[in-house]
Amino acid sequence: MLESEQPRPTRSVTTVEVPRGLAGVIVTDTKVGDVRGEEGFYHYRQYNAVELAEKRTLEDVWVLMIDGYLPDAEQRAAFIAETTPLRHVPDKVKALLPAIAEAVHGEPMNGLRAALPLLAGQRGMRPLYDIDEQTRRADALFVSALAPTILTAVHRLGKGLEMVEPRDDLSYAANYLYMLTGSEPTAEQARAIEQYLISTVDHGFNNSTFTARVIASTGADLAAAVTGALGSLSGPLHGGAPSRALDTLDEIGTPDKAEDWVREQVEAGSRIMGFGHPVYRTDDPRSIMLRGVAQRLGGDLVDFAVAVEEHVLKALAELKPGRQLYTNVEFYAGVVMELSGVPRDMFTPTFATSRVIGWCANILEQAQDSKIIRPAAHYSGVSAPQPLPED
Secondary structure (H helix, E strand, O other): OOOOOOOOOOOOOOOOOOOHHHOOOOOOOOOOEEEEHHHOEEEEOOEEHHHHHHHOOHHHHHHHHHHOOOOOHHHHHHHHHHHHHHHOOOHHHHOOHHHHHHHOOOOHHHHHHHHHHHHHHHHOOOOHHHOOHHHHHHHHHHHHHHHHHHHHHHHHHHOOOOOOOOOOOOOHHHHHHHHHHOOOOOHHHHHHHHHHHHHOOOOOOOHHHHHHHHHHHOOOOHHHHHHHHHHHHOOOOOOOOHHHHHHHHHHHOOHHHHHHHHHHHHHOOOOOOOEOOOOOOOOOHHHHHHHHHHHHHOOHHHHHHHHHHHHHHHHHHHHOOOOOOOEOHHHHHHHHHHHOOOOHHHHHHHHHHHHHHHHHHHHHHHHOOOOOOOOOOOOOOOOOOOOOOOO
């Protein structure tokens, strides 16, 4: 050490023991939104999320999440004009979509995970750490606008169908259904799926949102953070199962068989898909809203679902007293998507199209904090150091 140099002081870090899975641990402040499970309430920014789904458009909520305010008519029109051209996949990446679809066996979520690095590379997307807020915002709109196009394209190409180009004259929700099915949806179908999409834009610091923020804290580019979030969402413990909730209805067959079916599942230790939530200890507000959307669409499937719900809740209350198991978002989400023309294998990708917007809002917020997220772990292995064994 040179004489002019002084030894650096050793900095000690205080460690804190926390519950497994970080349950209940507050890791940061956020203005994006929150979930108040005991109250059966969640919000985006300062607005009731269910009320937004009932009274506003997806484009309005997109503005709210990214820019922090609800637009008036003029601001909405300007935002639509800004984002609509972004739906179109750049030519060089579009040429690769058939190969991507083949490589991932037509699985849309894997297709989006494969396409995002290519889109970021072609765009020249730079690390969040190295760019200003306006460039970050532009990257967020780019990824959010393209996600539905990529997901529907991979789905169709995987089934031997042609990709359907986005239409600039349709709303976000109507265009999504059009790209998915190849037919323009009815106004009722478009509004129903729009309300579902609004209701799933964000939902607190769930695993995928936290994953996106952890990656963003490194200063990585926005597409990398969204890709990581998609990886988290692919896990069966997080991604939800709207299609499995419909499978439950198929298995039950008729409402009068519901209670006996539930008893068999509970005795076998199986989870009842569409019921129970790790946060809500009362009615899931999304489920209540989507039940209304489903009833507005009407039909035998809706009547059947409502009847089965009543029987299942009665049986769960009897078999698992005190567990507070209520209908969750998956149950009526599956019904609404089915009636809107969404195939069951596109239920989770449909969820992802709107959740990308929420992830981007969280990524932009995290990018304002230069502190990297780096927790510690408690080492529980053999004490170290140990002598090396002889070779």
